[in-house]
Amino acid sequence: MYLLVIxxxxxxxxxxxxxxxxIGFYGGSFISVLCLLLSFIFSILIFFEVSLNGHIVYLNxxxxxxxxxxxxxxxxxxxxxxxxxxxxxxxxxxIVHIYSLDYMKLDPHFQRFNSFLSIFTFFMLILVTSGNLLxxxxxxxxxxxxxxxxxxxxxxxxxxxxAALKALIVNRIGDLGVLFAILLLLQIFEGTLDFSTxxxxxxxxxSYLITLFSYDxxxxxxxxxxxIIGAIGKSAQLGLHTWLPDAMEGPTPVSALIxxxxxxxxxxxxxxxxxxxxxxxxxxxxxxxLIGAFTAFFAAFTGIFxxxxxxxxxxxxxxxxxxxxxxxxxxxxNISLFHLFNHAxxxxxxxxxxxxxIHSINDEQDMRRMGxxxxxxxxxxxxxxxxSLALTGFxxxxxxxxxxxxxxxxxLFRNHNLPSIFGIxxxxxxxLAAFFTSFYSFxxxxxxxxxxxxxxxxxxKTIFESSGLTILTLSLLAICSIFVxxxxxxxxxxxxxxxxINTIFIWPENYFFLESEFLDTxxxxxxFIFTLFGxxxxxxxxxxxxxxxxxxxxxxxxxxxxNKKWFFDFIFNKVxxxxxxxxxxxxxxxxxxxxxxxxxxxxxxxILIKKISNFIIVLQTGQITHYIFYLFVSLFFILNFFVxxxxxxxxxxxxxxxxxxxxx
Amino acid sequence: xxxxSFSVFLTLFFISLLGMFLNQKNILxxxxxxxxxxxxxxxxxxxxxxxxxxxxxxxxxxxxxxVAAAESSIGLAILVVYYRVRHNITVEFMNLMKG
Numbered sequence: 001m002y003l004l005v006i007x008x009x010x011x012x013x014x015x016x017x018x019x020x021x022x023i024g025f026y027g028g029s030f031i032s033v034l035c036l037l038l039s040f041i042f043s044i045l046i047f048f049e050v051s052l053n054g055h056i057v058y059l060n061x062x063x064x065x066x067x068x069x070x071x072x073x074x075x076x077x078x079x080x081x082x083x084x085x086x087x088x089x090x091x092x093x094x095i096v097h098i099y100s101l102d103y104m105k106l107d108p109h110f111q112r113f114n115s116f117l118s119i120f121t122f123f124m125l126i127l128v129t130s131g132n133l134l135x136x137x138x139x140x141x142x143x144x145x146x147x148x149x150x151x152x153x154x155x156x157x158x159x160x161x162x163a164a165l166k167a168l169i170v171n172r173i174g175d176l177g178v179l180f181a182i183l184l185l186l187q188i189f190e191g192t193l194d195f196s197t198x199x200x201x202x203x204x205x206x207s208y209l210i211t212l213f214s215y216d217x218x219x220x221x222x223x224x225x226x227x228i229i230g231a232i233g234k235s236a237q238l239g240l241h242t243w244l245p246d247a248m249e250g251p252t253p254v255s256a257l258i259x260x261x262x263x264x265x266x267x268x269x270x271x272x273x274x275x276x277x278x279x280x281x282x283x284x285x286x287x288x289x290l291i292g293a294f295t296a297f298f299a300a301f302t303g304i305f306x307x308x309x310x311x312x313x314x315x316x317x318x319x320x321x322x323x324x325x326x327x328x329x330x331x332x333x334n335i336s337l338f339h340l341f342n343h344a345x346x347x348x349x350x351x352x353x354x355x356x357x358i359h360s361i362n363d364e365q366d367m368r369r370m371g372x373x374x375x376x377x378x379x380x381x382x383x384x385x386x387x388s389l390a391l392t393g394f395x396x397x398x399x400x401x402x403x404x405x406x407x408x409x410x411x412l413f414r415n416h417n418l419p420s421i422f423g424i425x426x427x428x429x430x431x432l433a434a435f436f437t438s439f440y441s442f443x444x445x446x447x448x449x450x451x452x453x454x455x456x457x458x459x460x461k462t463i464f465e466s467s468g469l470t471i472l473t474l475s476l477l478a479i480c481s482i483f484v485x486x487x488x489x490x491x492x493x494x495x496x497x498x499x500x501i502n503t504i505f506i507w508p509e510n511y512f513f514l515e516s517e518f519l520d521t522x523x524x525x526x527x528f529i530f531t532l533f534g535x536x537x538x539x540x541x542x543x544x545x546x547x548x549x550x551x552x553x554x555x556x557x558x559x560x561x562x563n564k565k566w567f568f569d570f571i572f573n574k575v576x577x578x579x580x581x582x583x584x585x586x587x588x589x590x591x592x593x594x595x596x597x598x599x600x601x602x603x604x605x606x607i608l609i610k611k612i613s614n615f616i617i618v619l620q621t622g623q624i625t626h627y628i629f630y631l632f633v634s635l636f637f638i639l640n641f642f643v644x645x646x647x648x649x650x651x652x653x654x655x656x657x658x659x660x661x662x663x664x
Numbered sequence: 665x666x667x668x669s670f671s672v673f674l675t676l677f678f679i680s681l682l683g684m685f686l687n688q689k690n691i692l693x694x695x696x697x698x699x700x701x702x703x704x705x706x707x708x709x710x711x712x713x714x715x716x717x718x719x720x721x722x723x724x725x726x727x728x729x730x731v732a733a734a735e736s737s738i739g740l741a742i743l744v745v746y747y748r749v750r751h752n753i754t755v756e757f758m759n760l761m762k763g
Binding site for chain 1: 681684685686687688694755756758759760761762
């Protein structure tokens with residue numbers, strides 16, 4: 001059962017990928033949905049057994065690499081962290097599979113699509129269940145590959161190709177960080193990458209230093225730094241986030257899968273998994289906080305001025321991941337995981353309902369060309385409203401339970417005089433991000449559903465509500481986004497709950513969970529007030545006839561800047577991409593590969609031999625007297641060889657002849 | 665004494681050698697220089713045999729004389745054959761075997 005939950009999606013993927021042509025649409029959808037359904041049911045059972053009953057399962061299957069003292073095997077670790085991730089991944093994947101039956105039913109490559117979705121799920125499951133870092137890296141790379149295939153699903157579109165390449169390459173920068181972390185761990189632990197071994201031994205290696213150019217670097221900080229680089233790449237934190245909005249080129253179910261449950265959460269999962277390591281490096285924790293806080297703020301701010309319905313949701317994903325990351329940086333990994341858990345449900349709901357909206361109005365994605373869809377799509381409207389309310393942290397929906405406690409933790413750093421100044425920064429940026437989150441969520445609702453319609457009269461005739469299957473999947477997600485936060489609150493955050501003792505390590509000095517429960521009531525209200533303020537602002541700007549926008553026309557360049565995503569792509573292209581491409585062409589290709597190396601290698605050597613042989617050919621003039629001259633000169637040298645060798649003049653003669661040789 | 669027998673031999677030898685080098689026109693003069701080379705060497709051998717009181721030098725000298733005679737006859741024969749074909753014996757034009 002434990003291995004079956006992983007390998008059922010692989011079976012589905014292989015059977016659809018290789019035999020999809022013979023299976024057909026109905027057979028393919030039957031196999032994939034059945035496999036994912038079984039996988040989901042098994043993961044519920046695993047959740048029951050591992051998380052609720054507290055039996056951690058460790059399966060050691062067979063050896064992968066044995067070389068001297070390096071010993072890495074394929075082993076699967078099912079602990080609380082894994083099982084809660086399993087639950088999300090299989091559930092969202094099942095929902096996305098069912099949803100894509102309807103969404104992709106007119107696509108000629110439906111089997112290929114479902115095969116890619118299943119292989120994505122398989123790699124994600126390998127990632128979350130792995131018992132060692134190398135196997136995790138296998139899943140990590142596999143997820144990147146599957147995201148490439150999925151974003152590039154409509155491979156005839158240039159934009160999709162470019163977005164997929166960007167996703168793959170930008171992710172690869174983070175993967176390099178994970179690779180470095182693997183190598184450093186292999187060095188320090190002399191050949192084992194098993195989590196169980198590493199995490200036990202890490203306190204012993206706390207004092208290890210690596211000396212580089214007379215600077216002493218803390219070993220664990222270095223490893224955590226590389227792991228964080230990996231998380232930045234995969235979880236689209238500030239700096240390497242540019243691939244995430246572009247990944248919207250794929251079909252909407254893909255966006256739901258990548259952004260809700262699987263790919264972007266892998267980075268957060270890595271950080272949570274390595275909590276026993278990162279906790280030992282306070283410097284890296286601060287770095288994590290800084291990165292996460294700025295990502296949350298930046299992405300939420302950028303999301304306000306986007307007009308593409310999917311890009312708004314993509315930026316909200318980026319922002320929520322920032323929340324999770326800075327919560328990890330503040331050492332409250334279980335809260336971060338709880339937010340990840342809840343976020344998966346309501347983000348999948350948002351994406352899939354956005355897909356439903358897009359589908360029903362002839363694949364129009366620009367929000368400025370929608371409006372009044374509440375009249376045509378009342379069910380989708382209500383589902384999307386639930387998703388948006390959950391996202392903004394409306395009380396007693398799932399987002400509330402996780403998001404508010406993250407902001408309470410940050411508020412704590414402001415309230416008490418705790419050592420980390422980054423906590424205060426995270427607090428303000430997080431609260432502002434909450435304000436912007438509510439603003440763009442309700443802006444999306446207003447522009448799409450409530451404002452006056454901006455479509456032609458003819459095109460409104462074709463608007464239709466999505467099919468029952470879509471509504472069913474969306475309703476399941478809506479139910480989850482309403483109730484999951486309440487149901488799982490005690491499991492993730494309960495006071496004195498012993499779920500996380502075996503998986504998450506928190507340095508006792510950094511543990512402020514209890515203090516956050518007894519925060520001032522006024523501070524606890526703060527995020528909700530900001531959220532409400534964001535809602536009011538969105539209402540004011542959209543519903544009233546008050547032309548507020550006319551008064552702030554002077555700020556238009558600023559809005560343009562944010563609409564263009566702070567010119568991150570532009571700057572990256574100018575600073576990194578184009579110079580690197582030019583370097584690759586001019587320096588390493590033209591000057592080195594085809595220039596210097598060719599000249600000193602095959603090309604130059606052939607020219608040299610040709611010159612020498614020409615010289616020797618020219619020596620043979622055909623004149624007998626010249627030949628006699630050569631004869632006697634060479635005879636002179638041969639006869640006097642031993643006499644001349646003892647004197648230095650002979651060397652000078654040789655040099656003289658070589659000089660003549662080169663001149664000719 | 666500057667003008668001893670060895671220096672005579674050497675002078676003769678180098679004169680004949682230079683005669684072979686510097687001569688660009690006439691092949692007959694080259695053959696004559698060759699004969700002079702042989703003569704100078706056999707002279708040297710005879711003188712050394714006297715000087716060292718050994719007969720071997722004179723025997724070699726006799727052998728060289730016969731070889732020189734045979735060689736000059738063969739050389740003249742080649743010359744005649746060459747002249748029959750090309751109708752001149754200028755050394756400058758003997759450059760058909762260019763590299």
